[in-house]
Amino acid sequence: MSVIAAVVARQLWDSRGRPTVEAEVTLASGAVGRAIAPAGASRGAHEAVDLRDDGALFGGFGVSRAVAGVAAEIAPALVGRDIGDQAAIDRALVALDGTADKSRLGANAVVAVSMAVLHAAAADVGEPLWRYLTGGRKVRVPLPEIQIFGGGAHAGRRTDIQDFMVMCPKAGSFRRALEITSDVYRTAGRLMEARGPLSGVADEGGWWPDFVSNEDALDVLTQAIETSGHRPAEDVWISLDVAANELGDASGYELALDELRLSGAEMAERVIGWANRYPILSIEDPAGQDDFATMAAVTAAIGGRVQIIGDDVLVTNAARVAAAAAAGACNAALIKVNQVGTVTEAKAALDAAATLGWGTIVSARSGESEDVTIAHLAVGWDAGQLKVGSFTRSERMAKWNEVLRIEEAMGGEAVFAGASCFAAAVAAGL
Numbered sequence: 001m002s003v004i005a006a007v008v009a010r011q012l013w014d015s016r017g018r019p020t021v022e023a024e025v026t027l028a029s030g031a032v033g034r035a036i037a038p039a040g041a042s043r044g045a046h047e048a049v050d051l052r053d054d055g056a057l058f059g060g061f062g063v064s065r066a067v068a069g070v071a072a073e074i075a076p077a078l079v080g081r082d083i084g085d086q087a088a089i090d091r092a093l094v095a096l097d098g099t100a101d102k103s104r105l106g107a108n109a110v111v112a113v114s115m116a117v118l119h120a121a122a123a124d125v126g127e128p129l130w131r132y133l134t135g136g137r138k139v140r141v142p143l144p145e146i147q148i149f150g151g152g153a154h155a156g157r158r159t160d161i162q163d164f165m166v167m168c169p170k171a172g173s174f175r176r177a178l179e180i181t182s183d184v185y186r187t188a189g190r191l192m193e194a195r196g197p198l199s200g201v202a203d204e205g206g207w208w209p210d211f212v213s214n215e216d217a218l219d220v221l222t223q224a225i226e227t228s229g230h231r232p233a234e235d236v237w238i239s240l241d242v243a244a245n246e247l248g249d250a251s252g253y254e255l256a257l258d259e260l261r262l263s264g265a266e267m268a269e270r271v272i273g274w275a276n277r278y279p280i281l282s283i284e285d286p287a288g289q290d291d292f293a294t295m296a297a298v299t300a301a302i303g304g305r306v307q308i309i310g311d312d313v314l315v316t317n318a319a320r321v322a323a324a325a326a327a328g329a330c331n332a333a334l335i336k337v338n339q340v341g342t343v344t345e346a347k348a349a350l351d352a353a354a355t356l357g358w359g360t361i362v363s364a365r366s367g368e369s370e371d372v373t374i375a376h377l378a379v380g381w382d383a384g385q386l387k388v389g390s391f392t393r394s395e396r397m398a399k400w401n402e403v404l405r406i407e408e409a410m411g412g413e414a415v416f417a418g419a420s421c422f423a424a425a426v427a428a429g430l
């Protein structure tokens with residue numbers, strides 16, 4: 001394999017109009033790999049730390065430091081290295097940064113370079129990234145989790161629950177899952193229009209929510225599934241990201257829309273109640289990032305039939321996956337490369353979760369770009385599931401459309417992960 005000849009970075013803009021980092025890795029062979037760092041809004045305290053200035057009107061100063069660090073330190077450390085050894089390159093990035101949370105060089109600089117290295121390695125052997133990652137293994141096309149309403153930190157906290165999504169485990173193909181979800185999405189928009197003014201879309205493209213309670217949103221989503229001509233709990237299921245880290249911690253949670261202040265035990269009761277009353281197959285972060293007890297209470301009660309995903313709880317960190325498993329805190333892991341900072345560390349978290357028999361979901365952030373790396377990771381790593389946001393925003397569509405291209409490229413070999421990708425779906429007999 002070829003060696004790295006140059007690493008450059010530049011400042012681009014993300015889907016929220018905030019500056020971000022793009023890295024470009026050129027090899028001696030002439031092959032090039034490029035990647036853009038995404039950015040979260042609901043972030044866990046245990047995540048790797050970007051160099052950003054989110055509060056500033058023009059927040060470019062942190063990002064320009066991240067860009068400058070690539071030129072001054074990362075490029076000299078990587079030039080001349082063998083592109084085929086991603087793990088060694090990622091180890092070098094971690095050592096060069098020297099902090100536990102990548103805050104010196106910035107996780108946004110580190111993740112952009114790490115993913116650009118991966119792209120360059122695939123380009124060097126002339127393979128699409130997803131195929132390069134399979135190493136010849138059979139992989140599945142992921143089950144998509146697609147947002148219908150966006151709330152929480154992505155929509156001025158109009159609902160407490162952050163993501164109201166749907167899953168179609170029995171769709172048979174990725175293409176069909178998108179068709180069904182499109183019916184539900186557009187029907188939900190019509191229902192909201194009929195109730196009053198329709199106020200556009202949230203950060204990830206889901207409808208901007210206009211509801212009187214969190215359960216009102218769940219009612220309208222269930223109605224949208226029915227009215228679209230598909231069957232709730234047969235063809236289409238609800239998946240929620242409560243993002244409860246934004247609502248409180250073990251000392252108490254606030255559901256502002258419902259005018260409720262709940263203890264951890266009451267929060268668990270509430271979430272379990274939703275799962276009992278609505279066609280829910282998956283729930284992410286029903287408790288705060290360090291409230292393993294509430295996560296475990298939910299998992300013990302309904303984890304046999306509902307996927308309980310850790311996001312802020314796990315932050316794509318293999319050690320936290322192990323700690324959560326010991327506490328019985330979840331049965332699935334969200335995988336966001338920028339939460340941990342390098343491709344190799346993200347893969348280690350995914351492997352740790354998969355070894356436990358957990359579901360694994362490669363996920364976008366709420367601040368995204370045209371970068372489609374995660375579509376390739378979801379397929380090439382055989383994650384089984386992919387969470388990208390909604391329809392109607394091109395930074396999301398770029399990823400969904402890329403999976404459609406990959407599914408087409410697989411031809412007759414394409415296997416849709418459907419219900420096979422997590423135990424709860426299997427238990428539900430899907």
Ligand SMILES: O=C(O)[C@@H](CO)OP(=O)(O)O
Nearest residue numbers: 039040041042043365366
């Ligand atoms: O919480 C999440 O799962 C993500 C995507 O919905 O949001 P953010 O990128 O803001 O952390």
Ligand SMILES: [Mg+2]
Nearest residue numbers: 241243284311
């Ligand atoms: Mg989340």
